[in-house]
Amino acid sequence: MNSDNCIIVIFGASGDLTKRKLVPAVYDLKKRGHLPDRFAILGIGRTEYSEESFREKLQADMEMEGDEANSSFFQDIYYQSLNTSSPDDYVKLKDKLTGLDKQLGTEGNYIFYLATPPRLYSLIPGFLSEQGLNSEERGWKRLIVEKPFGTDLQSARELNREILKYFNESQLYRIDHYLGKETVQNILVTRFGNGFFEPLWNRNFIDHVEITAAESLGVEKRGGYYDSSGALKDMVQNHLLQLTAMVAMEPPASFESDAIRNETLKVFQSLKPLNRDELDNCFIRGQYTASTIKGEKVKGYREEEGVDPESRTETFTALKFYIENWRWGGVPFYIRTGKRLPTRVSEIVIHFKSTPHKLFKKAFGTQDNFNKLIIRIQPDEGILLKFGMKMPGAGFDVKEANMSFRYSELSSVEMASAYERLLLDCMHGDSTLYARGDAVEACWEFIQPLLDYENSDDPPKIYGYPAGSWGPDCADDLIEGEGVTWRYPCKNLASDGMFCEL
Incomplete structure (x- = not known):
């Protein structure tokens, strides 16, 4: 599926999430050929950066040098300093987006990513709305909100009500990277x-x-x-x-x-x-x-x-x-x-x-329940x-056997990060995993x-x-049941037990 041309606007662009997860995820999408032909990132933050110095900062954060640092990807990254708590500053954001949209031909499609402190989740959508940046008269507009989405039931309800004043539910993407x-x-x-x-x-x-x-x-x-x-x-x-x-x-x-x-x-x-x-x-x-x-x-x-x-x-x-x-x-x-x-x-x-009816004896002690399915995330x-299997030799002593599949065995397949997948889904307008x-x-x-x-x-x-x-x-x-406890896993999928090499 091809993505629509668009601009991702990241609020909190100088923060930890942006440098560790978001920009690297978009970079990998670019390498895999998943980004649209006309695309840009617009970083928003309080810190004063020129666009060149912001690009250099991201390159340093991602430890990139040479051809990687000089790639066209970083030339598609822009920056606008903004006081995100001041409604007047959003005029500058609208002007910047209008200019980039005209320059790049992104057709008015914007993703607003709130990588900010939660206290701004109820403010930024309203300020965007005042500038008409929630309107889909020309191009789609989508809002990604990081957790925590509220701190209890009452605050979650209030936050939902506040954001829905300005963005429809179909425009909202509450991200859970799991x-x-x-x-x-x-x-x-x-x-x-x-x-x-x-x-x-x-x-x-x-x-x-x-x-x-x-x-x-x-x-x-x-x-x-x-x-x-x-x-x-x-x-x-x-x-x-x-x-x-x-x-x-x-x-x-x-x-x-x-x-x-x-x-x-x-x-x-x-x-x-x-x-x-x-x-x-x-x-x-x-x-x-x-x-x-x-x-x-x-x-x-x-x-x-x-x-x-x-x-x-x-x-x-x-x-x-x-x-x-x-x-x-x-x-x-x-x-x-x-x-x-x-x-x-x-x-x-x-x-x-x-x-x-427990017919068979376990190799070490009495038979217990071998049958488990483990989904390792x-x-x-x-x-x-996990299932029971007869041990070689006389009698019917049973021991636990493992049958496993690991994604690492697919040598020709490179697994995308969670943020890669979720950002791409948002570009496609697919909110299934949100x-x-x-x-x-x-x-x-x-x-x-x-x-x-x-x-x-x-x-x-x-x-x-x-x-x-x-x-x-x-x-x-x-956990109910005599002798039943949690599974005590190791870093290797097929290993478990109280004592193992960690």
């Missing part, structure tokens, strides 16, 4: 493109589902931001609930954007409300403490720069919940995320029910199927009781866990 990852999209193909998975994808055959998003790093230099957010807002409300929806949704009537997003919304609307009396048994919070990892001393969370020394912000959270519908009734879903865990890994594990992206306003509000509605509990006079306990461990021990108590 949904741009190849293996996340492959969930849909795995389920709906294979006749042997979908008949098993229900309460009759699936025992439980677990989703893990682990990070080995701490809060780094983001202590001030993170201390006002925490794992629940930073990861669960958006990334992990979106992954849940991809796993649990019903087959869409088509692969049109609204058809898929209608089905994910139904999942969010079917989440069993979290009862305050039950929260102590289904919600765990943790915070990493000082430790030594591979001989290196690591700070505890409360010792990090910008963090309150008495902070009760969670850096780990685990949650058990249910989806109340015909397909998933009675099947528990478990999600966990945390910082300073043993390795960086994100994956979904489908635990199928064990056989009704990062790293070592791929799919792993969050819709009603879905965002539904996620916040589900999470709000947890936020209320955290901010109550009798808040939930917060458990310390040593940096480099898998979180508080009590997280295993969430």
Whole structure:
């Protein structure tokens, strides 16, 4: 599919997201031949740069020299200094865009990317509207908004109302980079493109589902931001609930954007409300403490720069919940995320029910449930199927066997980054992998009781866990069944267990 000629306007052009993710993603799209013939980036920021000095800054940030730095790509990057909080300054933006549009022939098609602090999300759309830059009388106009989209249910509703005064829902693209990852999209193909998975994808055959998003790093230099957010807002409300929806949704009537997003919304609307009396048994919070990892001393969370020394912000959270519908009734879903865990890994594990009668003996102990499907999102992206197989020799001793597919095995295929995929989708007007306003509000509605509990006079306990461990021990108590625990993955897809080379 060819992209329309267009200009991407990046607010916050001198920020970290622009230099680390956005411009490199567009550069890779250019290399792959996915950009339209007439295209430009217009960077917007408070800092005074000439266009030449801004290009040189980006080249230095991307560590490019020689032919790469002198490529035509950087000649299509422009800059306009602007006080984004001042409505009068947007006259300069309109004039700049009008001139570039006439010069380049981009047909009035603009993408406005808000890589700014969230407080500007409700201001910039209104200022653009005052200059008529939301109007689609000539060319399309699209607005990409980074997370966080609100900080609770009320603020999310207010933000939705504010932006929708100026841009239609069809013009809004709320970006969640997790949904741009190849293996996340492959969930849909795995389920709906294979006749042997979908008949098993229900309460009759699936025992439980677990989703893990682990990070080995701490809060780094983001202590001030993170201390006002925490794992629940930073990861669960958006990334992990979106992954849940991809796993649990019903087959869409088509692969049109609204058809898929209608089905994910139904999942969010079917989440069993979290009862305050039950929260102590289904919600765990943790915070990493000082430790030594591979001989290196690591700070505890409360010792990090910008963090309150008495902070009760969670850096780990685990949650058990249910989806109340015909397909998933009675099947528990478990999600966990945390910082300073043993390795960086994100994956979904489908635990199928064990056989009704255990005929065979496991090689080491009694037979347990071997049947698992692991969808690895990062790293070592791929799919792993675990099942039981007879060990050679007399008798029927059974051991766990692995059958895996890795994207790295496709040597001729280079995987696009999440931002590449999502930016290209926006250019094409495809919002399938972007969050819709009603879905965002539904996620916040589900999470709000947890936020209320955290901010109550009798808040939930917060458990310390040593940096480099898998979180508080009590997280295993969430999972139902004797001897059943989380999967403890390694960086390699086919390796797992409590002890492995990380």
